[in-house]
Amino acid sequence: MNRDVRSSAQRHQMDKKRNTLKITTFQRWTRNR
Incomplete structure (x- = not known):
């Protein structure tokens, strides 16, 4: 579960940067x- 949350957070950050x-x-x- 932690891994999923971390991956989703990273993806969100990447989207924000983009x-x-x-x-x-x-x-x-x-x-x-």
Whole structure:
């Protein structure tokens, strides 16, 4: 069970990082325009 929780938390963190990266790239793109 602990392993599942840890894996899910890691996956959540990765998704969060990916979302933030997407947002930053989008902001940069809009700013360049």
